Amino acid sequence: MKLFRRRGVYQHLYIIFLLGLAMYYVYRKSEHHDWSAVRKKLESIKDKHGGILGSRDREEEFSEYINAFPDSGIMVGQQQQQVDWHNHTQEALDRARKGPGEQGVAHFLPSGVEKKKDALYYTNGFNALLSDDLALDRSLRDIRHPKCKTKLYSARLPTVSVVIPIFEEHWTTLLRTVVSVINRSPQKLLKEIILVDDGSTIKEGLPHYLILVLVTQH
Incomplete structure (x- = not known):
């Protein structure tokens, strides 16, 4: 009896295996694309455009997008004069700079300022005291x-x-x-810098520092 029961179990498992194999075959078969249909569609598109697949001369299909970009007057596909927007004078000055944090070199605080450093770190989540040692226009x-x-x-x-959204910012990092935006953006292209205060309680100091920065930069 035990032998017959064991054979019955094996037969059931074998049937389940065959059913699973058949289902997997059907599934894999359904995944295959009808490439002949795809090929015919591509050939019809190619014939429509004179044998050039992906031709750029299809303005009727994209007429709603052929408009000037805002402010620039540039049209899609229009040839434009190419210029060098890099400020090579500023780049040369940056390469020659020396000092705390210049060129991105690590800078370290002197001993004896641990309490002040820890207090500012707790408030800001970074070493704000070290930030105060770095120039506002430091080079990288x-x-x-x-x-x-x-x-x-x-x-x-x-x-x-x-x-620039701001909230309880440490002034030197914000400034x-x-x-950096002013120094590394072509003056003709930078229209404005907007600081959006997202509910900061720290109000004193920023207007004064911003005026000082803007006067210094210009």
Whole structure:
């Protein structure tokens, strides 16, 4: 009896295995695309455009998108004069700078300021006291690919607005961000910098520092 029961179990398992194998075959078969239909569709598109698949001369299909970009007057496909927007004078000055944190080199605080450092770290979540030692216009090492340094761009680019949300910011890090945007953006393209205060309780100091920074930069 035990032998017959064991054979019955094996037979059931074998049948289940065959059913599973058949279901898997049907599933894999259904996954295969009808490539002949795809090929016919591509050939019809190719014939429609004179034998050029993906032709750029299909303005009737994209007429709603062929408009000037805001502010720039640039049209899609229009050839533009290429210019060098890099400020090579500023880049040379940055490379020559020396001092705390210049070129992104590590800077360390002197001993005896641990309590003040810890208090500011607890408030801000980073070493704000060290930030106060760094220049607002501190330089960073240029790590771009060499080809990026000689890349040309359209002479008629639209202007930009830089929006910076702020909340309980430490002044030197915030002002360093503002100064970096000013120094590293072409003056003709930078329309404005907008600081959005997201409910900060720290109100004193920022207007004075911002005025000082803007006067210094311009």
